[in-house]
Amino acid sequence: MEMATEELFDQLEFKENPLYEQIISDLLEKQYAVIDSFFDLAEVEILRKSLLQKYKEDNFKKAAIGNRINEVVLKSVRGDAILWLNEAEAGAAECIFFDKINALVDYLNKTCFLGILTKEFHYALYPEGTFYKRHLDTFQNDGRRKLSLVCYLNQEDWQPENGGELVIYKEKGAAETSESFFPFPGRLIIFESQVLEHEVKPVKKERLSITGWLKTR
Ligand SMILES: O=C(O)CCC(=O)C(=O)O
Numbered sequence: 001m002e003m004a005t006e007e008l009f010d011q012l013e014f015k016e017n018p019l020y021e022q023i024i025s026d027l028l029e030k031q032y033a034v035i036d037s038f039f040d041l042a043e044v045e046i047l048r049k050s051l052l053q054k055y056k057e058d059n060f061k062k063a064a065i066g067n068r069i070n071e072v073v074l075k076s077v078r079g080d081a082i083l084w085l086n087e088a089e090a091g092a093a094e095c096i097f098f099d100k101i102n103a104l105v106d107y108l109n110k111t112c113f114l115g116i117l118t119k120e121f122h123y124a125l126y127p128e129g130t131f132y133k134r135h136l137d138t139f140q141n142d143g144r145r146k147l148s149l150v151c152y153l154n155q156e157d158w159q160p161e162n163g164g165e166l167v168i169y170k171e172k173g174a175a176e177t178s179e180s181f182f183p184f185p186g187r188l189i190i191f192e193s194q195v196l197e198h199e200v201k202p203v204k205k206e207r208l209s210i211t212g213w214l215k216t217r
């Protein structure tokens, strides 16, 4: 084959990706997936710096509950501050994030018929002493949210004593079980937005992340 044609075929050819396949089978089996080191420490460092810079420039706002039009700030429910990301205006740091996420979304759309058409992401900073009470991401908010994604941007030395676990609740027949996950840097957690209730335990040290949703339209 000529070089150009060969390249074209390479692009068209679907390549199975073991990491993405693992995510898909976890989602099917448990409705959530935890991927450690989805971003490496160097990438996390760049994203953390960008988040902190924007926070310092006072671009964040107190996170609200409800939808974007009908929102109220209730610190008894959640105490984080957020900044929505605009992919069209993404800087170098945010491009690192979107490149990896988009590759995953493309794969999910090719293999799972999820029909993800839109996505939305925000930086989040939980100051010391804050939390996010148990909730469902679609509650009074957005029924188009299919998958929730959270990626942690904390430092390498995040200690369990710092709290800030994401607790995911699952119904097991009549009983309920829960699993807790610490916000270790580079860790990505994906879960079904319409199914799994979850909460963020009180943090004893500033906790940084990017949170977002893959939506059907
Ligand atoms: O930061 C987390 O671990 C989860 C955040 C969350 O549940 C949300 O923003 O809806």
Ligand SMILES: [Fe+2]
Pocket (backbone or CB within 6 Å): 135, 136, 137, 148, 198
């Ligand atoms: Fe949530």
